[in-house]
Amino acid sequence: MIESHISLLLVVIPLLAAPVTALLPGVRLPWLTALLVSWVCFALAIWQFALVMDGSVISYELGGWAPPWGIEYRIDIVNAFVALIVAGMAAITLPYALRSVEQEIPKHQIPLFYSMFLLCMDGLLGITLTGDIFNLFVFLEISSLSSYTLISMGRQRRALTAAYQYLIMGTIGATFLLIGIGLIYAETGTLNMADLSNRLPAVFSHHTVHTAFAFIVVGVALKLAMFPLHLWLPNAYTYAPSAITVFLAATATKVAVYVMLRVVFTVFSTGFTSDTPTDDMFLLLGVLGVLVASFYAIYQGDAKRLLAYSSVAQIGYILLGIGFASALGVTAAVVHIFNHALMKGALFMAVGALVYRIGSSHITQFSGVGRQMPWTFGALVLGGLSLIGVPGTAGFISKWYLVLAAIEQQAWLIAAVILVGSLLAVVYVWKMVEVLYFRPASDTGETYREAPLSLLVPTWLLVIANIYFGLNADLTVGAATTAVQVLGGIPQ
Amino acid sequence: MSDSALILLAFLLPLVGAFGIVLCGRWPNLRETVTLVTAALTGLTVIELYGRFQQGGLNVVQLAEPLPGLAISFEIEPLGMLFALVASLLWFVTSVYAIGYMRGHGEANQTRFYTMFAIAISAALGVAFAGNLFTLFLFYEVLTISTYPLVAHAGTEKARQGARTYLAILLGTSIGLQLLAILITYAAAGTLDFRAGGILAGKLDPAWAGLLLALFVFGIGKAAVMPFHRWLPAAMVAPTPVSALLHAVAVVKAGVFTVLKVTIYIFGTDFITESHANDWIIWFAGATILLASLIAMTRDNLKSRLAYSTVSQLSYIVLGALLANQMGLLGGSLHIAMHAFGKITLFFAAGAILVAAHKTEISEMGGLGRAMPITFGAFLIGSLSIIGLPPFGGMWSKWYLALGTIDAAQWMLLGVLLLSSLLNIAYLLPIPIRAFFGKAPDGTSYTKIKEAPVTCLLAMVVTSLACLVLFFYPGPFYELASMVAGVE
Incomplete structure (x- = not known):
């Protein structure tokens, strides 16, 4: 009974729990509710993933209306995989959130915070699961509006401007997406993505379709923070509460990448994208993103902002994978969606733990703290190594496939850029490591205790996951390989 | 004990030792005993491996297979045996030396020193016994990273500067050039196994062989071929036992060892001479x-x-x-x-x-x-x-x-x-x-x-x-x- 409704439950449970959470009294109770919901969702997401792992597709008709008239939830390995990431990251962020949120957010806002958290997770899950492109837009707005609220709850007043900036940029992106959706609806009369992929080829020659494609790609690119449309991201990640930075960095942009994959490879299927200069644009902006954002990261004085720029660079890697439009390239992109969630999650959690004790994310404040908080420091080093792509970590697997994809297409320059990106990562990761460990502690003589266990355990779970998926990539690479076949429109 | 277990033991022993050293950090005499015992046991294990190796026939051990066809595996062949013998025997001697030196010189943070030292030796043995280029690269990088705190040991501005150069050149060459060379090798040959006679002959256009060999030779920064040698003088800010064992034996020899492995088992000497890759x-x-x-x-x-x-x-x-x-x-x-x-x-x-x-x-x-x-x-x-x-x-x-x-x-x-x-x-x-x-x-x-x-x-x-x-x-x-x- 549950099995046939998993996809709907994944969306309905958090949606119903969110208003309830907002009304609950105190601090612990809302947290516990959110925690339970996220763990249930995680379990459901695992179950769902297991069902489609063999490449099969589950179609769920909402309200019994048959597609393409009714809304269809169409689950294949691609969205099951992304849903797994979203639910998994929520399930691991919430235990971390308890202590961190208590410190950062006024008590009376905490129920609201967890309510918004659930809504945000709900929106992200909805985006991945739905098979209807207008429904996708609706969920995109749910996740966006809730994340504006969440970001504005940050400790500093600048969180408000950051949220406002994101609001403006995010709304422009959503509007572009909506215009594009409207245009293709006008052309084809359908909103179902599977149906669209059948009907669109007949009208590929129409300028309207090209315009629609451009609007959708730019709209989604804004949400996934593609260079140079990334300007909202560094501020949003820097000033958001630590737990939200962890969650958004690990999931929000990844879900937008998923939308991009769907649009480019499924909705506008075979032939269309390669006839337009989209691939070249992805490659060019990917290269620029990797290089420019990495350089920016090096010069940041704030650890969260540094990692935020690094995220923009990592999005560049994923775009390169999409731009290659080859089986290896898209495999690399999908694998990196997962691996980057792991590494950035771990890193932002480690920095969050530092912020918890020190009260600042400015790197100059970190002098010598690594010796006082060895576990947090260890997590930061290992997460950093994964970000660099040292063998034995998850990051290496992504880099391996990405460079192989570049070599396959004889794109030597891009292969070099990917490796140079890794080297720039060495620079900005080590900038933190050196200050944390080898600088003498600050003159104030203040000593910091190790972060509390409720922060350390989730952090180290992610760190261990980084190493596990570096030594055993069966799950990630297996899912990505199947995903490439399911997405369609990719030359094998 | 079976042969494969013995291979694993050789490189796990120093890791266990490192753990023991951390636990005994508060009691210096006990800590040094752990170091000496571990070093002695590791040396004996490698000698025992050598004995069995002489009688012939040692298995390949596979630890994990991160990607299909790319395994973390160990095997024993003469060159690795030689390197392992040198590194493990000299580790014991150096440990004896280090105790006198570190105490005589009043160095701080000795627990960290002995711990990272043991991890570095474990990585060096991993390099020695690596069964394919992927495994070798993995331990090569572990070796780089585990020796970084040893170089920066003093924590002074000069030490940090030296350690920065150390890390920048070693990671830079290994990721920028060596990894690229490994990927090209894999793309061409479809495998990274060490095989007698090499894996590239017939798979790679001989015209490119010279370039690939150059990527390897320069990419293996630990071999310190000019112009990528600056890290070695920079690493001399480390305490002398580190310079002695790591920067005269384990780390640098891991570099030239890799060069030898690549020329013999990846390129194959015949392929090198035929393609004039070494010209x-x-x-x-x-x-x-x-x-x-x-x-x-x-x-x-x-x-x-x-x-x-x-x-x-x-x-x-x-x-x-x-x-x-x-x-x-x-x-x-x-x-x-x-x-x-x-x-x-x-x-x-x-x-x-x-x-x-x-x-x-x-x-x-x-x-x-x-x-x-x-x-x-x-x-x-x-x-x-x-x-x-x-x-x-x-x-x-x-x-x-x-x-x-x-x-x-x-x-x-x-x-x-x-x-x-x-x-x-x-x-x-x-x-x-x-x-x-x-x-x-x-x-x-x-x-x-x-x-x-x-x-x-x-x-x-x-x-x-x-x-x-x-x-x-x-x-x-x-x-x-x-x-x-x-x-x-």
Whole structure:
């Protein structure tokens, strides 16, 4: 009974729990509710993933209306995989959130915070699961509006401007997406993505379709923070509460990448994208993103902002994978969606733990703290190594496939850029490591205790996951390989 | 115990030891006991492995398979056995030395020091026993990262600066060039296994072979072929035991070991000679031998001079690998062992001088030999072995390398080798001579200075005697090296 409704439950449970959470009294109770919901969702997401792992597709008709008239939830390995990431990251962020949120957010806002958290997770899950492109837009707005609220709850007043900036940029992106959706609806009369992929080829020659494609790609690119449309991201990640930075960095942009994959490879299927200069644009902006954002990261004085720029660079890697439009390239992109969630999650959690004790994310404040908080420091080093792509970590697997994809297409320059990106990562990761460990502690003589266990355990779970998926990539690479076949429109 | 378990044991033992060292951090004597016991057990395990290896037939052990066809696996072959023997035996000697040195010199953070040291040795053994290029690369990177805190040990601005250079060059070359070379190899050959005769022949356009080989030789930054040698002098800010074992033996030899592995088991010597892949890259090795020797002559800081001497000597091995003939490989492989024993003796002496007399500059060491005869005696023996004079082990490797250049009809390179030996004399021998027969700069004679702690002396005596013994009985090292080279 549950099995046939998993996809709907994944969306309905958090949606119903969110208003309830907002009304609950105190601090612990809302947290516990959110925690339970996220763990249930995680379990459901695992179950769902297991069902489609063999490449099969589950179609769920909402309200019994048959597609393409009714809304269809169409689950294949691609969205099951992304849903797994979203639910998994929520399930691991919430235990971390308890202590961190208590410190950062006024008590009376905490129920609201967890309510918004659930809504945000709900929106992200909805985006991945739905098979209807207008429904996708609706969920995109749910996740966006809730994340504006969440970001504005940050400790500093600048969180408000950051949220406002994101609001403006995010709304422009959503509007572009909506215009594009409207245009293709006008052309084809359908909103179902599977149906669209059948009907669109007949009208590929129409300028309207090209315009629609451009609007959708730019709209989604804004949400996934593609260079140079990334300007909202560094501020949003820097000033958001630590737990939200962890969650958004690990999931929000990844879900937008998923939308991009769907649009480019499924909705506008075979032939269309390669006839337009989209691939070249992805490659060019990917290269620029990797290089420019990495350089920016090096010069940041704030650890969260540094990692935020690094995220923009990592999005560049994923775009390169999409731009290659080859089986290896898209495999690399999908694998990196997962691996980057792991590494950035771990890193932002480690920095969050530092912020918890020190009260600042400015790197100059970190002098010598690594010796006082060895576990947090260890997590930061290992997460950093994964970000660099040292063998034995998850990051290496992504880099391996990405460079192989570049070599396959004889794109030597891009292969070099990917490796140079890794080297720039060495620079900005080590900038933190050196200050944390080898600088003498600050003159104030203040000593910091190790972060509390409720922060350390989730952090180290992610760190261990980084190493596990570096030594055993069966799950990630297996899912990505199947995903490439399911997405369609990719030359094998 | 089964053979495969024994291989795993060899590289897991130091890791377990590292854990034990952390646990015993509060009780220095217990901590040092753990280090010594672990080092002794590791040495015995490797010796036992060698015994079984001689009887033939050791299995391949697979630990994990991250990607299909890319496994983390271990196997034993002659070259790895040789490297493992050198590294593990000298680890024990160095541990004995380090106890005297670290206490005598009053170093801080000793627990971290011994822990990272053990991890580094574990990584070095992982490199030695790696069954394919992927595994080798994995442990190569672990080795780089685990030695970083050792280089930055002092935590001063200078130490941090040196460690930064160290990490930047080693990670930079390994990710920027070596990883690219590995990926190209994998894309061309479809495998990264080490196979006799190589995996690239017939798979790679010979025209590209030279470029790929260059990517490997420069990408293996630990081999310190110019212009990627700067990290080695920079690493000399580390405590002397680190310079002695890691930057004269484990880390740098892991580099040249990788070069040898790549030329023998990835390219295959036949493919290299047929495709002329070594044509121009070999001159970088030749130039490094001479230039590093010339720079060494200008250095007054003893450790810095020794570092440049190491850069020069490493390129001997790279040269042997790139000659790609039997004598070259024999000489190159043998030089891994011979240079290790010689150079570690020199570093031990340098550390002993620092601990006992607090002197780092060569110009200040006049007359010091009469106060520290054992130290400078060991230094003399180490120097003679490095120069390659009989009756010391260093002669054999240079002998075969010279034969290799003759076999390849590379007369210029033969000239380079001979000239370099003369330069070795010029920059090494004046140090003990001045110490024994010279005077202190201010004319005083040293009456208060005594020899370094007894464990330091013990270690030096052992390694310098080894230099002597290896001349008369190069036994296991020669056997292994000749198996590598395929000499009957």
